[in-house]
Amino acid sequence: MKCDVVVVGAGPAGSMAARTAAAAGLNVVMLEKRQEIGDPVRCAEGVGKRVLCEMVKPDSQWIAAEVKGARIYAPDGTRVVMSEDRAGSEVGYVLERKIFDRALAMDAARVGAKVLVKTRALELLRKNGVPCGVSAMHMGEPLQIEAPLIIGADGVESKVGRWAGIDTALKPKDIHCCAQFLVQDSTIDDEYCEFFLGNNLAPGGYVWTFPKGDKLANVGIGVQGSKSGSGVPVRLLKEFMKSHFPNGRVVEIVAGGDPSSGVIESATADGVMLVGDAAHQTDPITGGGILNAMKAGIIAGEVAVKAVSNGNLSKAGLKEYEDRWRAEMGKHIARSFEYKEFFVKLTDNDLNQLIGSLKNEDISKMDLRGMLRMLFKLNPKLLWELRHLVV
Amino acid sequence: MWRCDPLLTVNRYKCCYCGACVGVCPTMSLELVETWLEVSPECKECGICTKICPVGALEVKA
Numbered sequence: 001m002k003c004d005v006v007v008v009g010a011g012p013a014g015s016m017a018a019r020t021a022a023a024a025g026l027n028v029v030m031l032e033k034r035q036e037i038g039d040p041v042r043c044a045e046g047v048g049k050r051v052l053c054e055m056v057k058p059d060s061q062w063i064a065a066e067v068k069g070a071r072i073y074a075p076d077g078t079r080v081v082m083s084e085d086r087a088g089s090e091v092g093y094v095l096e097r098k099i100f101d102r103a104l105a106m107d108a109a110r111v112g113a114k115v116l117v118k119t120r121a122l123e124l125l126r127k128n129g130v131p132c133g134v135s136a137m138h139m140g141e142p143l144q145i146e147a148p149l150i151i152g153a154d155g156v157e158s159k160v161g162r163w164a165g166i167d168t169a170l171k172p173k174d175i176h177c178c179a180q181f182l183v184q185d186s187t188i189d190d191e192y193c194e195f196f197l198g199n200n201l202a203p204g205g206y207v208w209t210f211p212k213g214d215k216l217a218n219v220g221i222g223v224q225g226s227k228s229g230s231g232v233p234v235r236l237l238k239e240f241m242k243s244h245f246p247n248g249r250v251v252e253i254v255a256g257g258d259p260s261s262g263v264i265e266s267a268t269a270d271g272v273m274l275v276g277d278a279a280h281q282t283d284p285i286t287g288g289g290i291l292n293a294m295k296a297g298i299i300a301g302e303v304a305v306k307a308v309s310n311g312n313l314s315k316a317g318l319k320e321y322e323d324r325w326r327a328e329m330g331k332h333i334a335r336s337f338e339y340k341e342f343f344v345k346l347t348d349n350d351l352n353q354l355i356g357s358l359k360n361e362d363i364s365k366m367d368l369r370g371m372l373r374m375l376f377k378l379n380p381k382l383l384w385e386l387r388h389l390v391v
Numbered sequence: 392m393w394r395c396d397p398l399l400t401v402n403r404y405k406c407c408y409c410g411a412c413v414g415v416c417p418t419m420s421l422e423l424v425e426t427w428l429e430v431s432p433e434c435k436e437c438g439i440c441t442k443i444c445p446v447g448a449l450e451v452k453a
């Protein structure tokens with residue numbers, strides 16, 4: 001099989017890349033190793049409404065709930081509230097990703113991309129050392145797909161980059177180990193996302209509840225890998241359930257790893273671009289990665305169109321992708337990474353002081369950045385290390 | 392050292408096939424195929440993946 005671009009992985013990053021490239025007339029093949037796109041889910045499904053709607057038309061089929069805002073809880077129980085209109089980049093919609101991911105893949109198919117499910121990329125094909133496609137296993141049979149350009153959208157497990165010589169293996173401190181229950185409970189607040197902080201609750205991370213409507217919520221935990229241990233996330237999540245939703249019924253279990261490494265050195269190699277979690281484009285402090293994955297997919301698709309038409313698919317020829325994703329989200333990711341490196345060191349007392357200091361401030365219209373700036377103003381000593389970030 | 396089985400064991404009754412372990416393995420020894428986690432002979436038994444697994448499905452036998 002021959003094509004212009006082969007996309008490995010049909011998550012949000014891959015589908016947006018495939019759709020963008022196919023819509024511009026390229027011959028695109030997208031591989032997905034699973035037999036069902038989007039399933040099982042490895043996500044809490046929260047996205048900012050505004051940015052999402054800039055990229056795709058919202059569809060009630062894949063919106064589980066719309067939230068008003070977010071509440072943050074300190075280890076001592078102190079609570080602050082941020083409202084959606086500004087906290088919007090972290091919350092807004094809670095998606096139904098099984099349907100969402102599938103819908104994005106179908107959008108790509110509709111504009112001409114060929115989608116192959118149950119098709120797993122095994123390695124890169126090379127001609128004179130230069131990548132020229134992938135060899136794959138398609139429903140148990142070998143399949144070679146020749147293409148001058150490979151887009152690695154293969155998520156947290158990514159191997160495309162490693163095959164191309166980019167070391168994307170995550171260090172334990174740069175991955176958040178997650179477990180999540182889909183919980184049914186009459187006490188669930190259908191209108192707010194909630195975040196619970198504390199070193200006993202979730203070392204180096206947080207517990208979240210993201211409502212999905214009708215007293216259902218994704219209740220999950222992310223623990224920094226270096227502070228985690230075998231089975232720790234699911235054990236801590238069960239403890240949280242006991243104290244917060246003692247009567248909650250668990251109707252689904254999710255596990256997952258969320259990259260929190262900050263900006264990777266290179267997301268391109270000769271004939272290869274990495275997008276989404278494969279390129280660690282998640283926000284290290286919130287763990288959110290859907291929107292960045294989609295943005296990067298679109299940029300990669302656009303660059304693919306140019307690069308294929310002018311025939312320069314070397315790393316240098318793909319520099320536009322590298323430049324554009326860094327301009328679009330790199331700075332933000334780098335800054336969030338520094339926040340993460342700092343916040344994982346805080347004690348529960350520090351966290352109590354920080355969140356307590358906001359109690360008498362009106363942060364209801366603030367986003368995460370605004371809140372951090374306010375925190376700095378109120379706690380200059382504690383946050384001294386971060387002063388260069390807060391300008 | 393000669394051995395017939397990899398010392399890394401996967402408890403397939405626990406594994407939630409999430410792929411977190413695949414992402415941290417420094418030697419690319421793990422591969423997730425749907426619900427089946429494959430361990431290749433390149434595994435160095437470093438134990439990194441066992442500490443990362445959210446549900447405790449991996450173990451390096453001493």
Ligand SMILES: Cc1cc2nc3c(=O)[nH]c(=O)nc-3n(C[C@H](O)[C@H](O)[C@H](O)COP(=O)(O)OP(=O)(O)OC[C@H]3O[C@@H](n4cnc5c(N)ncnc54)[C@H](O)[C@@H]3O)c2cc1C
Pocket residue numbers: 008009010011012013014031032033034038042043044045046047119120121122153154155156157158159178179180220255256257258275276277278282287288289290291293
């Ligand atoms: C527990 C958890 C909670 C999260 N919560 C949120 C949240 O609330 N909001 C948010 O924005 N982000 C969240 N994230 C992050 C978000 O899920 C990811 O950033 C997002 O899914 C990345 O999209 P992607 O397309 O890059 O990768 P993925 O969605 O992971 O897709 C990669 C695809 O590639 C396929 N694949 C892998 N290898 C191969 C191969 N060799 N051949 C063929 N196919 C292959 C995989 O099967 C998969 O379908 C969360 C992550 C976790 C783990």
Ligand code: SF4
Pocket residue numbers: 255401405406407408409410411412413423428443444445446447448449
């Ligand atoms: S990290 Fe654990 S649950 Fe996830 S795939 Fe690996 S062994 Fe399975």
Ligand code: SF4
Pocket residue numbers: 399415416417418419420421430433434435436437438439440441451
């Ligand atoms: S023990 Fe180490 S080398 Fe073996 S699979 Fe786990 S991370 Fe990879």
